[in-house]
Amino acid sequence: MSNSTNKQNARQPESMLDITRRHFLSQSAGVSLGAMALGLLESGTASAQQPEVAKQPIGLPALPHFAAKAKQVIFLTQSGGPSQIELFDEKPGLEKWAGKELPDEIRQGQRLTTMTKNQKQLVMPARTKFEKCGQSGATIGEWMPHLKKVVDDLCFVKSMTTDQINHAPAMTKYLTGHQIPGRPSLGGWVSYGLGSENRNLPDYLVMISKMKRPSDQPLYDHYWGSGFLPTRYQGVKLRSSKEPVLYLRDPDGLPRPVRRGMLDGISELNQMRFEETGDPEITTRIRQYEMAWRMQSSIPELNDLSDEPESTFELYGPDSRRPGSYAANCIMARRMVERGVRFTQLFHPDWDHHSRLSSWCVARCRDTDQASAALIIDLKQRGLLDDTLVLWGGEFGRGVAGQGEWDSPDGGRDHHPRCFTMWMAGGGIKPGITYGATDDFSYNVAENPVHVRDLHATILHLLGIDHQRLTHRYQGLDFRLTGVEPARVVKDILA
Amino acid sequence: MRSIRFLEIIIPVIVCLHIHCCVTEGAEPSVDFSRDVLPILSDRCFHCHGPDPGNREADLRLDQRASSIEDRGDYAAIQPGNAAKSEIIRRILSEDESELMPPADSHKKKLTADEVDILRRWINSGAKWGKHWAFEKPKKAEISNEGIHPVDYFIQRKLNSEGLSLSAKAAKHTLVRRLSFDLTGLPPTPEVVQQFVESDADDSILELTNQLLQSQHYGERMAMWWLDVARYADTDGYQGDRTRTNWPWRDWVVNSFNKNQPYDQFTKEQFAGDLMPDATEEQKLATCFHRNHMTNGEGGRDPEESRIDYVIDRVSTTGTVWLGLTLGCAQCHSHKFDPISQNDFYSLNAFFNSIDEDGKAGGGAKPYLSYQSKLSARAVEEAQQLVDLRKPLEELAKKKAEAQFEPWLSEQIKKTSEDYQGWLPLLAEKLESTDGTVLTQIEDGTIIASGPNPRQDDYLMSAKPNTKRITGFKLEIFPHESHTDGKLSRGSDGEFVLTNVKLQLRKEGVSQFKDIEFSGAIADVEIKGKNSQYGKVRETLDDDPRKGWTTQGHDATVPHMAIFALAEPLYLAEDEHIVFVMFHRSTIGDGNIGRYRLSFANQPGDAVRSLSETPLDQLAAATTEMVEDVDPKLRALLLKQFLSDHAAYQNQKGIYDRANKQLSEVKKAAGKKNVMVLAERNDPRKTHVLVRGVWDKKGEEVGPEVPAAILDWPAEETKTRLELANWIVSKENPLPARVMVNHLWQMYFGAGIVRTPEDFGLQGERPTHPELLDWLAVELMEHDWDIQHIIRLIVTSNTYQQSSVVSEQLIELDPENKLFARGARFRLPSWMLRDAALQSSGLLNPALGGPTVRPYQPPGIWKEMFMGAFNYQPSEGPAQYRRTLYAFWRRASAPTFLFDSAQRRVCQVQVMRTNTPLHALTLLNDHTMLESAKSLAIKSVQASPSDKARIQLIYQRVVSRNASPNELEVLMRELARFQKYYKSNQEDATTLLQIGQPELLLDIKKLDDAKISQIASFMMLSSMILNLDEAITHE
DSSP states (O other): OHHHHHHHHHSOOGGGGGGHHHHHHHHHHGGGGGHHHHHGGGOOOOTTTTTHHHHHHHHOTTTOSOOOSSSSSEHHHHHHHOOHHHHHHOOOHHHHTTSSBOHHHHHTEEEEEOTTTTSBBBBOSSOOOOEETTTTTEEEETTTTTGGGGGGGGEEEEEEESSSOSHHHHEEEEHHHHSSSSHHHHHHHHHHOOOOTTTTTOSEEEEEOOOOEEEEEEGGGGGGTTSSGGGGGGEEEEEEESSHHHHHSSOOOHHHHHHHHEEEEEEEHHHHHHHHHHHHHHHHHHHHHHHHHHHHHHHOOOOOOOOOOHHHHHOOGGGGSTTHHHHHHHHHHHHHHHTTTEEEEEEEEEOOOOOOHHHHHHHHHHHHHHHHHHHHHHHHTTGGGGGGEEEEEOOOOEEEESOOOOTTTTOEEEEEEEEEEEEEETTBBBBEEEEEEEEETTSSSSEEEHHHHHHHHHHHTTTTTTTTTOOEEHHHHEETTSSSSSSOOGGGGGO | OOOOOOOOEEEEOOOOOOOOSOOOOOOOOOOIIIIHHHHHHHHTTTHHHOGGGOOOTTTTOSHHHHHHHHHOSOOBBTTTOOOBBBBBHHHHHOSSSOOSSOOOGGGGOOOHHHHHHHEEEEEEEETOOOOGGGGGGOOOOOOOTTTOOOHHHHHHHHHHHTOOOOOOOOHHHHHHHHHHHHHSSSSHHHHHHHHHHHOOTTTTTHHHHHHHHSSSHHHHHHHHHHHHTTOOBBBBOSOOBOOOOHHHHHHHHHHHTTTOHHHHHHHHHHGGGGGGGGGGGHHHGGGGGOOOOOOOOOOOHHHHHHHHHHHHHHHHHIIIIIIHHHHHHGGGGSSSSSSSHHHHHHHHHHHTTTTOOOOOGGGGGOOEEEEEETTHHHHHHHHHHHHHHHHHHHHHHHHHHHHHHHHHHHHHHHHHTOOOOOOOOOEEEEEESSSSSSEEEETTEEEEEEEEOOOEEEEEEEESOOOEEEHHHHHHHOTTTGGGGGSBBSSSSSSBBOEEEEEEEEEETTOOEEEEOOOEEEOOEEEEOOOTSSSSSGGGGGTTTTBBBBTSSOOSSEEEEEEEEEEEEEEEEEEEEEEEEEEEEOOOHHHHHHHHEEEEEEOOOOTTOOOSSOOHHHHHTOOOOSGGGGGGGHHHHHHHHHTTTOOHHHHHHHHHHHHHHHHHHHHHHHHEEEEEOOOBBBBOOEEEEEGGOOOOEEEEEEEEEOOOTOOOOOOOOOOHHHHHHHHHHHHSSHHHHHHHHHHHHHHHHHSSSSSSOOOTTTTTTOOSSSHHHHHHHHHHTTTTHHHHHHHHHTTTTTTHBBOOOOOOOHHHOOOOOOOOOOOOOOOOOOOHHHHHHHHTTTTOOOOOOOOOOOOOOOHHHHHHTTSOOOOOOOGGGGGSSOOOOGEEEEETTTOOTOOOOOOSSOOSSSSOOOOOHHHHHHHHHHHHHHHHHHHHHHHHHOOOHHHHHHHHHHHHHHSSSSOOOHHHHHHHHHHHHHHHHHHHHHHHHHHHHOOOOHHHHHHHHOOOOOHHHHHHHHHHHHHEEEEHHHGGOOO
């Protein structure tokens, strides 16, 4: 078993650390933590009156295993399976095959979903034209004009592969390393391992684009869950509403100073209880209530974009003016990075384009293209890109055969697990390169396959974590994100 | 000082607790294989030299004696009696990295000197083999001390060896509260507390226990545990997350516990109620246990793959719940630590492989039992009563509103007498297009497209209409001779396709805008085509460019019209502008509108929901001068229009409508419902080992068989599910009784005797008190699996009754309370916190069973997750105050007010207990907590004129005791602060009291200002008390 420290951690009651703090608390709590907080914490200078609280993050003691290239992560998750064939993976030879049956030696018995398993697999060439862009000459489809401007900052991995063909299992695999719900998410593992750099915000924040269309693929909260890790490591979903975090808002008719007074009362009575019972868990609770109070101002502050200049919205595009949009969430992601949030994850739903690719897929590109590119530009000009790993991708790709009539405007594409494209940038990633390749049909990986677990190993590596050593014991086994099959760090894409 | 991370840190503390319980003699303590040796071998060796042949290195197994001592040429891995000549010792100590075991690349820890010593002594004393403790049959150890409570005997004996003793008894008020939560999940009423505190009978604890065990709430409390274990939920999970109606099974569980059904029978019915001789309907219902797994109805999913997942889930769940084994590990390969082969796993699958199911979800998840719950009638009656209660209030509000109708009407007659227009053209401040079309507005408001005609385009129109309110928009589309064939657009066929319509509200000086929702759209003509064809105007309201409005197929040389109604009237401030956006993003494109006009209305209701003239337009046209002369038909229309715009009436009507909606829903639930159950198909399926666990990679065929390593039974006696159940709860089976008593212990002590309740295997933790565990297990079986007998035994022990106050020394010695030298102090499960708040505030509706209810959740929870496909409407009236057990559980979005709870996706038996700011926020701001605080406030203010007495009343109800003088001082001070604030801020007091069901507000409406500020102050005080650590803790 790899890491006995983790085992200890797993069983350790949370309150243990408080034993050593009892002395501190028994002295300071009487001075009303609340009074201190009222004056200073509100203004966001939490560290000012608690100088003993250092700013560095606290994760597992053995971490990082080695020097990290990236401190923070933004994962732009495109749910539904964006088509690599239209967007990134140009295959000029496909025109010759248009309408012809996909050769068996290419298909190699690939399983199909029940949506297309009874139809002929007729090749449908890309519905877009491609352009070689930047110095790197990466090929980008015409539906993403903005991304073309930043290609030299990006690393395209065209040889991503997974083993799940349906959405929920594939997304669960993509984000938790296993297709059946119950494991901790990538962000959960990172937050567990490395902790936070900001005491006033959660380590792991999640945002979902606000859309009108009922999504065919609900975004289950286990995608950012903590699985068998303590629930504090689960992603906190920021909602686009008056109450960005559930229960954050005090009821109408309860102003902040009254709430403050009430929390003081709770602290004082809890402190009395602590002295009576000796249970260190109580002092933890006192602090959590104080933290809740601080979150009530730090989250709205994070969420309020009114301090952003016009130029921000011009950069991120017109949709960034709509709160809750993907573009607005990209601005939020940059703000989170500025505030030291360890792991930020955006979800943009509705990339599941079984039909009418050329209107449907275009719509999702229009939602995301400018803002994704803007995020790279913005992070770069603020000097944040070096420490921030940005990832863009979905749970699988799409097949080369048309779904429906291959030559009708109604044509779309079915799910395809064997290959898909992701791009990455910043945080220790080599910019301006393309890694891996698919065959002439964008069907099989032809060189340098990157399995989802290799992606996980690489992300952890960039964060200074050896994926084999970040483990947690549960049900008698030491689990890790990358699972039991061998996973490799993709060294060739590291800067 | 140490730094503190955001949500608390964990720091490793090596806890050295000796778990040896055998007193040993002599200088060298004897080595016990199962206790001392096996854990080391399992942890460091079995991964590569264990039961799994797929992973085995060097053809060496160290989990069996024969292969370990086998002569391997000139050496043996283990040479009994001679550690020095045993290869494993040499390799463990090797300094040569290529020889060292475990190898560095296994990431397994090196053996410590102590561990090497254990192995060495064990080999030297003959390398005696044994079984892992959990696979040995439990035996009762002899209790040498007569008259002592058996639980105390084992606990005390170990404490003695550590030089410790049990803590003092907890205070009586603490004890009654502890027992009440443990057995019923609810706090005791002040009366019960008083009775218990005042009683000095020796057996008062037993009496109280019996009383609580007889309460119907006992079954509910146990059922909440069992539902977590059973991964019970009211929806399928996965895509669609369709609702199921399995809740009658939940009532079966409550009832089974309440009648104290023996655990073996409880087990058999859930495994095979349908196979029992003369199976009753209830017995069939019981088998729903094994159908509570998630079902996946995702389009594209092969149902057979799903079906196999379900079978596997049943086996894994069986392993976790009854056997305390991680059987699921053997799905892909033989278990690496426990003696469960992959064949064993699939042989267990065979028991569940011929269920008459086909892997479908939603309404197709047969087999079903059509079942009508007897517990629904009460719910219908309750819902009816609420309707009856609300009806007169709605009527009264209507009357009041109607009384204002005629004055309004006469005003409208005046208003419409000259030049009235219900729809006013929207005049643009700015017209833009994204792709190049030139848009120009002419005098009558018509907008003309000219210049470039791109394939697709979006038209944006900014405007600042001269109105305070907008309720909807009218879009007129005009043909023109300049268009193709004089039709509606400049596209090649003269037709248009409008894919989306959006409305934005912009405020001057603010960069972001607000999206304004439409509630619906209608058009004069549209194509009612198949789902994916362009046609319906309603489809311009989603974000989907594959759908939209076109009038193709209708006459394109005449104008067409659509009306878009806003979800809520939009009130425009001075500095606000609107932007109306029209998207032409269809797949082919080439259908941008050529000429159009937008108008707006400021009347709600039919004015924006119908294509005919608005009621006020009709009134204008009628040129009536007197109210009495208005045509009755028109008058009715106008009244409807008036009422739809009457806020006070609409509010009351909403309250009434919700009650009616609830009634019709409950009535539906009261009929026959399909409950998913087990039933065998006629033609049994063959079962195969699945290679690497992959559903369609069939290996060797296997039949139903039980794992011999646990308890060997002949195959001919284990053919059916019923026989499997018989095997599980056989008194020869070493596991289920142990696992069950451990579950119970965990409930009352916050942690089990085995701290890994899900894993009694080699990788699980060893019991802290093995003899106690075994004693209780045997006791359970000897008493015919009488669960309540074991509970009674546990809670009447001194161990259970200890105070949870802890000294600094003890907490440092035993932070996790593994010695049980003190009572257990832990935060109550979040579901109990909700139930407790309802109980102590007097709001709790104690009704038993029936259809699901929906406790408060913040608005929009389901809507945002499913992008509008589901909407959560909290229950109304008394249904709101039911216990959490009955709360509707959507798998994709578990109730938000629960934290650290099981997720109900897969079986979960381990408790989660964290302490985070999000929990604090939940308890501070959840509506149930706030409404309970309000109810407590009303109760206390009504009960006494004295503030002190009021505070004590709240304290007693919430924490089951009186506040101490010190506490009272703080509470009085805080109360004074609240009172000071709310006295001078009446409006806030009134606003605060709006929270909750309208019925609870009824009385408040009659109150004067002083009372209102008083209740508001006590509400905040109650909320404060409900948030105290003591209030949320099992002490």
